[in-house]
Amino acid sequence: MALIKVNNLSKCFRIYPSRRHKLASLFGIDSHSIQKWTLKNITFSIDPGESVAIIGRNGSGKSTLLKIICQTLHPTEGEIIVNGRIGALLELGIGFHEELSGRENVYISGQLLGMSRHEIEIRMEEIINFSELSEYIDIPLKKYSSGMQMRLAFSVATALRPAILIVDEALSVGDAYFQHKCFDRIKQFQKSGTSLLFVSHDPLAIKTLCERAILIDKGIMLADDHPAAILDYYNALIARAENNKISIDEGVRSGSGEAKLTAVDIFNENEPAQVVLSGSKIKLRVSYKVIKKIPDLTIGFLIKDRVGNEVFGSNTYVLQKTPPFVQGGQYQVIFELPDFRLAAGSYNISVALHSSYHHLSNNYDWWDHAATITVISEQIFAGVVRLDTQYCELI
Numbered sequence: 001m002a003l004i005k006v007n008n009l010s011k012c013f014r015i016y017p018s019r020r021h022k023l024a025s026l027f028g029i030d031s032h033s034i035q036k037w038t039l040k041n042i043t044f045s046i047d048p049g050e051s052v053a054i055i056g057r058n059g060s061g062k063s064t065l066l067k068i069i070c071q072t073l074h075p076t077e078g079e080i081i082v083n084g085r086i087g088a089l090l091e092l093g094i095g096f097h098e099e100l101s102g103r104e105n106v107y108i109s110g111q112l113l114g115m116s117r118h119e120i121e122i123r124m125e126e127i128i129n130f131s132e133l134s135e136y137i138d139i140p141l142k143k144y145s146s147g148m149q150m151r152l153a154f155s156v157a158t159a160l161r162p163a164i165l166i167v168d169e170a171l172s173v174g175d176a177y178f179q180h181k182c183f184d185r186i187k188q189f190q191k192s193g194t195s196l197l198f199v200s201h202d203p204l205a206i207k208t209l210c211e212r213a214i215l216i217d218k219g220i221m222l223a224d225d226h227p228a229a230i231l232d233y234y235n236a237l238i239a240r241a242e243n244n245k246i247s248i249d250e251g252v253r254s255g256s257g258e259a260k261l262t263a264v265d266i267f268n269e270n271e272p273a274q275v276v277l278s279g280s281k282i283k284l285r286v287s288y289k290v291i292k293k294i295p296d297l298t299i300g301f302l303i304k305d306r307v308g309n310e311v312f313g314s315n316t317y318v319l320q321k322t323p324p325f326v327q328g329g330q331y332q333v334i335f336e337l338p339d340f341r342l343a344a345g346s347y348n349i350s351v352a353l354h355s356s357y358h359h360l361s362n363n364y365d366w367w368d369h370a371a372t373i374t375v376i377s378e379q380i381f382a383g384v385v386r387l388d389t390q391y392c393e394l395i
């Protein structure tokens, strides 16, 4: 018997132009709302012990689907059958009360997860120990950082081994140490037969924890396959969206236009790539044309992580190279990064044509988010870059 069965499920939200209109709808007066279908005809089932990732771009409907499975939202159409106790770690903040202490929140969210007060009391010490928040457990939650809230939420959600563990992206809020602790517990549960339903943008975590993945885009289920196949599909989807965005949205380009970037492509071991293994050889190919006479040319790139932190940048000026810049010429240059040791995650690359060291002097063309790259890693390390580490013992 399937643990979760989702049959032709659709969800429609009503959007009101104002609070007043929303309030009026409660009294049966609704002339202004519009319908927004967030999920359309989703059908799949999950067997006991199966671990499945839900993958999709922002706003594609993943959280809505999980909330329906957890029964905190009702579907508009279709049915959902759940045969087993759910342990859920949804978006941070759900079921938590800022004014109450950590301990009081454990009682409330534990009960929301179907535990009795007695069951929570028995497990309270273990919940607090796992979260490592004993010093803070009796102060109001509003004093907690988001990482601390995540610790508490995960500890409660996993206090009893559930038949199905549902983890939304909340885990990514925690620090690397606690994330590992969570992953260890998830793996232990999986070994004991718990099914996992996991929403993440982290390809490595998906491949490590799940044997199946479902891709949702704009509320429609596009595919249900092995994680590797789905991640390829997903990356193609992102790349297409990025390209579209760039061609239609001039806001991501700036510059005086004397020289123009025409394409930015990433190659991994000579093959075009969107997903690369940490430590492999990356080539960044920059195509450009020189439209007007310019005094000199510097080509630079800047790699940022998905929250916008600058990870690494360089340019032809600091590399002491002079790229060709004859008026009317069309050129391609390659930046080779032979040991691309970034941590697993998604990065975007901005590229610029300017003069001298910095793009603030004569910015010809600045292309923000010109390319995106997803790094997967077989090695575990903290931070954004894997540095060579030697260990020796002094006797």
Ligand SMILES: Nc1ncnc2c1ncn2[C@@H]1O[C@H](COP(=O)(O)OP(=O)(O)OP(=O)(O)O)[C@@H](O)[C@H]1O
Residues within 6 Å of the ligand: 013, 014, 015, 036, 038, 056, 057, 058, 059, 060, 061, 062, 063, 064, 065
């Ligand atoms: N209560 C609501 N009322 C109206 N629209 C909503 C509501 N909840 C979600 N939506 C809309 O439904 C769409 C899907 O949202 P959802 O949070 O499920 O996407 P998601 O795939 O989880 O996105 P993300 O990766 O950004 O968390 C979004 O356009 C969102 O604005």
